[in-house]
Amino acid sequence: MFTREEALAEAIKCSGCGFCLSVCPVYEAVGIETLSSRGRVDTLRGVLLGQLELSERMMQILDTCLLCRACEEVCPPGVKLHRVLMEGRAKAVRQRGLPWAKRLAFRRLLKDRRYLSRALGYLRPLLKEDRGIPGSKIRHLPSLFSGIAGGRGLPPIASRPLRARVGPVTAPVGNPRGRVGFFSGCYMEFVETGMGDATVGVLSQEGFEVFYPREQTCCGAPALYSGDVEDALEIALKNARAFLSQKLDSVIVGCATCFDCLKKGYSSLSSSLQGEEKEMLEEFSSMVEESSSFLVKKGLSRRRRLSSPNLVTYHDPCHLSRGGAIVREPRELLASIEGLELKEMSQPRRCCGGGGSFGLAHPEISIEIGRWKVQDIQATGAKIAVTSCPGCILQIQEVARREGAEIKAVHLMELLHGAL
Ligand code: SF4
Ligand code: SF4
Incomplete structure (x- = not known):
C-alpha cells in the first residue's frame, strides 16, 4: 500500500x-x-x-x-x-484495531463465500417488504439495524445465489472469440443476480467462453478502503489463485468498485509482497478489465435494438470515470443500441453518494448527496438511469424511492443483454 x-x-x-x-x-x-x-x-x-x-x-x-x-x-x-x-x-x-462488526466481516465473511452465503440466508427473512410502493424491490433492515442505518432500504437478497444458476463454464454463442474469467462481486452474486446473468450472457452472446471460478470471493474493497491491509491482501491472493488456475485472455468485472479494487488496489497491495506472490498478484491485476471497456475494445459482433424506443441517461460511477478513466466506452455501447436515445445529465460524473458502506455509516450525508443526483436525472426527462455499478444502482433507487421519483436504475449489461 x-x-x-x-x-x-x-x-x-x-x-x-x-x-x-x-x-x-x-x-x-x-x-x-x-x-x-x-x-x-x-x-x-x-x-x-x-x-x-x-x-x-x-x-x-x-x-x-x-x-x-x-x-x-x-x-x-x-x-x-x-x-x-x-x-x-x-x-x-x-x-x-477494527470495530467488531468489521472484524467479523473482513476476517470471516468476505474471505469465504460459504460463510457470507450462510449469514445472508439468516438475514434474508428479516428484511421487511416496503409496503409504500407497489412492486418495489426495496426491503427494510430490521428495526435495530434500520435505526443505525437511518432507515435505509435494502434490495432483497436473492433466494439463490448466482452460482446456483450459472455454471463454472458458459459456452460461447457462435464463433468463439476467446476465453475470459468472470468476477462476480458480492452484489451480483447474492443480491442483484440478474446483473450477473446479464454480464455472463452478453459475454457469451459476443462469442466468449466464460469461466466463473467458485473459489473467488469478495474483491476485498470494504477491507482495503477501511485500512485493513492485512485482510485485503489475504483476499486478493485468494482471488488471484482462483483465476490463475486457468488460461484466460482477461478477467471481466461488471462492478466499478470491484474493478477499481482488483485493478488499482491489488496493484498497490502487491508492492508489500515479494517473489511468487507479488508476481501472481501483479499478473492477475493486469488481466482485469471492466465489462464495457472490454466489449468496446473487442467490438460488438451483434446488433442490438430496444423493443420500443426509450430515452435514458448515464451516470458515471466515480470508480470508473476517475479511477479508470472509463467514460467514453459505456456511451459508445449505448449509442450502438437502436431505439435508444441518450440525454446527458448536467453533471453525470458527480458522485451519487453511495460510496459502498458509506451509505450505511453516514445515511444522512449519503441521502443528501443522492438527492442532487436524482434531481439531475429527473431534469433529463429520462425514466431510466443506466450505470455500471451495482452500488450506484442501489443508491439511486433508494433515493428515488424516498423522493417519490419515478426512475429506474439499470446496469448497462442488463440493457445490452435485453436488447438482443
Ligand atoms: S486546497 Fe484543495 S485544491 Fe487546493 S491544493 Fe489543497 S487539496 Fe488541492
Ligand atoms: S468526498 Fe470530498 S474530500 Fe473525499 S474524495 Fe470526494 S471530493 Fe475529495
Missing part, C-alpha cells in the same frame, strides 16, 4: 487554494471545512507527522470521505487525497 512517506509527500503539496471546496459533495452537504479535501489534508498531515492524536474527531475526518476523488481532478498541484486517506485509515487500524 501507500507508505507514510508517499502519503506525506501528497499532504505537503497542498497550497490551501480551496479549489477542491467547490466539488466536494460531502463539503457541499455538511458545510464543514475539515470535511473537505483541504481540511482533511491539513489535519491528516498532522496525524501522519505524529503531531496530532487519532482522536474521535480525526476518525470522523477519515471516515466521512467518499473517496470519489472529485477533489483530485481540480487540484492545481495534484494532491492525491486518496493516498493520504488510505494511509491515515491504515494507521488507525494499526493503532486502534
Whole structure:
C-alpha cells in the first residue's frame, strides 16, 4: 500500500487554494471545512507527522470521505487525497484495531463465500417488504439495524445465489472469440443476480467462453478502503489463485468498485509482497478489465435494438470515470443500441453518494448527496438511469424511492443483454 512517506509527500503539496471546496459533495452537504479535501489534508498531515492524536474527531475526518476523488481532478498541484486517506485509515487500524462488526466481516465473511452465503440466508427473512410502493424491490433492515442505518432500504437478497444458476463454464454463442474469467462481486452474486446473468450472457452472446471460478470471493474493497491491509491482501491472493488456475485472455468485472479494487488496489497491495506472490498478484491485476471497456475494445459482433424506443441517461460511477478513466466506452455501447436515445445529465460524473458502506455509516450525508443526483436525472426527462455499478444502482433507487421519483436504475449489461 501507500507508505507514510508517499502519503506525506501528497499532504505537503497542498497550497490551501480551496479549489477542491467547490466539488466536494460531502463539503457541499455538511458545510464543514475539515470535511473537505483541504481540511482533511491539513489535519491528516498532522496525524501522519505524529503531531496530532487519532482522536474521535480525526476518525470522523477519515471516515466521512467518499473517496470519489472529485477533489483530485481540480487540484492545481495534484494532491492525491486518496493516498493520504488510505494511509491515515491504515494507521488507525494499526493503532486502534477494527470495530467488531468489521472484524467479523473482513476476517470471516468476505474471505469465504460459504460463510457470507450462510449469514445472508439468516438475514434474508428479516428484511421487511416496503409496503409504500407497489412492486418495489426495496426491503427494510430490521428495526435495530434500520435505526443505525437511518432507515435505509435494502434490495432483497436473492433466494439463490448466482452460482446456483450459472455454471463454472458458459459456452460461447457462435464463433468463439476467446476465453475470459468472470468476477462476480458480492452484489451480483447474492443480491442483484440478474446483473450477473446479464454480464455472463452478453459475454457469451459476443462469442466468449466464460469461466466463473467458485473459489473467488469478495474483491476485498470494504477491507482495503477501511485500512485493513492485512485482510485485503489475504483476499486478493485468494482471488488471484482462483483465476490463475486457468488460461484466460482477461478477467471481466461488471462492478466499478470491484474493478477499481482488483485493478488499482491489488496493484498497490502487491508492492508489500515479494517473489511468487507479488508476481501472481501483479499478473492477475493486469488481466482485469471492466465489462464495457472490454466489449468496446473487442467490438460488438451483434446488433442490438430496444423493443420500443426509450430515452435514458448515464451516470458515471466515480470508480470508473476517475479511477479508470472509463467514460467514453459505456456511451459508445449505448449509442450502438437502436431505439435508444441518450440525454446527458448536467453533471453525470458527480458522485451519487453511495460510496459502498458509506451509505450505511453516514445515511444522512449519503441521502443528501443522492438527492442532487436524482434531481439531475429527473431534469433529463429520462425514466431510466443506466450505470455500471451495482452500488450506484442501489443508491439511486433508494433515493428515488424516498423522493417519490419515478426512475429506474439499470446496469448497462442488463440493457445490452435485453436488447438482443
Ligand atoms: S474524495 Fe470526494 S468526498 Fe473525499 S474530500 Fe475529495 S471530493 Fe470530498
Ligand atoms: S485544491 Fe488541492 S491544493 Fe487546493 S486546497 Fe484543495 S487539496 Fe489543497
